[in-house]
Amino acid sequence: MGEQVASCEAGQQAVFDGLKHHFGAQRLGTELTMFENIRKAHPDSHVTCADPSKSDLIGYAKAGHAKMTQDTGELFDVTRVYVAPVPRREGSGSLRDHTRFARWKMIWKGSEYIIYEVKWTEFMSPFRVYYVLSPRKPGDAETSKATDELLFTVGAWTTELHKEIYVFDDAHWSKDKELFASVQGASWDEVILNPQMKANLIEDVQGFFDNKNLYKSLAVPWKRGLILHGVPGNGKTISLKALINALSARADPVPSLYVKSFDACQGPKYSIRSIFSHARVMAPCLLIFEDLDSLVTDKTRSYFLNEVDGLESNDGILMIGSTNHLNSLDPAISKRPSRFDRKYHFKIPNEEERVAYCHFWRKKLVESHLVDFPEELCVVIAELSEGFSFAYMKELFVIALLTIARGGGLEEEEVQAEDAKSSTDSDPVIIEHELAPAENTATRDAQKTDLPEKDAPEPKKKRTLPEVDVPEHLQDNRLLKVVKAQLKMLLEEMDNSDADEAPVKKPADEENDMCGDYAQQLRILARQNARANE
Ligand SMILES: Nc1ncnc2c1ncn2[C@@H]1O[C@H](COP(=O)(O)OP(=O)(O)O)[C@@H](O)[C@H]1O
Ligand SMILES: [Mg+2]
Numbered sequence: 188m189g190e191q192v193a194s195c196e197a198g199q200q201a202v203f204d205g206l207k208h209h210f211g212a213q214r215l216g217t218e219l220t221m222f223e224n225i226r227k228a229h230p231d232s233h234v235t236c237a238d239p240s241k242s243d244l245i246g247y248a249k250a251g252h253a254k255m256t257q258d259t260g261e262l263f264d265v266t267r268v269y270v271a272p273v274p275r276r277e278g279s280g281s282l283r284d285h286t287r288f289a290r291w292k293m294i295w296k297g298s299e300y301i302i303y304e305v306k307w308t309e310f311m312s313p314f315r316v317y318y319v320l321s322p323r324k325p326g327d328a329e330t331s332k333a334t335d336e337l338l339f340t341v342g343a344w345t346t347e348l349h350k351e352i353y354v355f356d357d358a359h360w361s362k363d364k365e366l367f368a369s370v371q372g373a374s375w376d377e378v379i380l381n382p383q384m385k386a387n388l389i390e391d392v393q394g395f396f397d398n399k400n401l402y403k404s405l406a407v408p409w410k411r412g413l414i415l416h417g418v419p420g421n422g423k424t425i426s427l428k429a430l431i432n433a434l435s436a437r438a439d440p441v442p443s444l445y446v447k448s449f450d451a452c453q454g455p456k457y458s459i460r461s462i463f464s465h466a467r468v469m470a471p472c473l474l475i476f477e478d479l480d481s482l483v484t485d486k487t488r489s490y491f492l493n494e495v496d497g498l499e500s501n502d503g504i505l506m507i508g509s510t511n512h513l514n515s516l517d518p519a520i521s522k523r524p525s526r527f528d529r530k531y532h533f534k535i536p537n538e539e540e541r542v543a544y545c546h547f548w549r550k551k552l553v554e555s556h557l558v559d560f561p562e563e564l565c566v567v568i569a570e571l572s573e574g575f576s577f578a579y580m581k582e583l584f585v586i587a588l589l590t591i592a593r594g595g596g597l598e599e600e601e602v603q604a605e606d607a608k609s610s611t612d613s614d615p616v617i618i619e620h621e622l623a624p625a626e627n628t629a630t631r632d633a634q635k636t637d638l639p640e641k642d643a644p645e646p647k648k649k650r651t652l653p654e655v656d657v658p659e660h661l662q663d664n665r666l667l668k669v670v671k672a673q674l675k676m677l678l679e680e681m682d683n684s685d686a687d688e689a690p691v692k693k694p695a696d697e698e699n700d701m702c703g704d705y706a707q708q709l710r711i712l713a714r715q716n717a718r719a720n721e
Pocket of ligand 2: 423424
């Protein structure tokens, strides 16, 4: 009996040793192995392991707050890589180190630190760690006050944005300098919108961040959500850029956090949790969800709503979601104030707005001597481009100016040929007022359902240029001739791209579709009743 117990104990020892060996294997414990090696090699130092994403020591030093020099000698492992300039032809690029093992000397506030920077891959994931060393005297406490002070200061600096925007993609937040630079030029002056709506949107956003105390005094949570919606190409993204820019230029700059996707191998719950946890740390902040309808789906809805409505405070977070398709946005989002409280509709520009947009281009071109752009042309081009979105109008100007720059538009025959071609199109003039050229099929579907049912859908009428009176003295204007030719081509392109769109739903499909809106379901029921009574 005694022997059995003894052999059991030996077995347990062996199993335990095996387990220790298994978990102690270098492949599984690189971080710990490094830790122990560094401790052994530097018995007179405190060794503290730090996460570069939380304490960006090199970034902090590069920003001029500390001095950091890499130890020269043979003992480092880096790949020197050529980084091409962006764009390719501007500048000459640079050489950068991709470090796997390096040692640095850092001087901060008169104290000296040694930093080991180590990078490796484990379980297909990259790991990067700093080991921070500071002098240790016999009898010192386990942790180093000097290292703690450094990591605390660098940690606070790392959390803040430095001419960057936080971007969430691939399941993590990163800081994007390029995106920040790209919004710097975005100004509200260049965004043409209904003046009242523009003023309301600006006030809504700035007012939110100005009025923390008002929210508190009213005992309502200091959080808000806005939706920017409308067919593509009418200013949602440039308005977001103008907002980000204006918020970063405030006396108390407000950081912007931009969410690209909820995709994560750990699942959307992980992503959504990470997004909101970080937004709570960064608050007050602007949290942007572009293309909200593709982010909030059946799979992600409950996690998203948990974070928006949950017990944790979202104080100081202003959420803005944008969508091209308000109808396809989950009603839990689009139809429930207190999540997203206000909606701003970015419509196809009316004539006044198109005139304003032509003036915007005229102002750009006045100095260029490339074209003769008299003021009256603005009204003519605006009348001709009825139904165009801003993005299509932009394309119109860009392509017209490129044509002129290449010497096009001079040949009388070119224009005559275009005119002859269009005069053979005998279709009536169709101008679709509220529909974007590359517009929303959902809107059209809804209109279709109001029409009596037919076996085959009516063939779509081609869009043609509206008849516009052009004053005598503008008839020969080269810009106008080129613009007219390009307008016709763009209209044709719009007709062709419409033809490629998904076919309009047949009534039979609609009857199975219980996700449609309430009005549509009523129409379906009415039709079913009518048929039952036949
Ligand atoms: N309201 C507007 N005022 C001025 N330019 C506009 C406007 N809307 C769109 N544009 C032009 O069209 C381009 C595309 O617009 P964008 O804001 O990306 O559209 P959306 O996000 O609504 O699809 C912009 O970069 C800008 O040049
Ligand atoms: Mg957009």
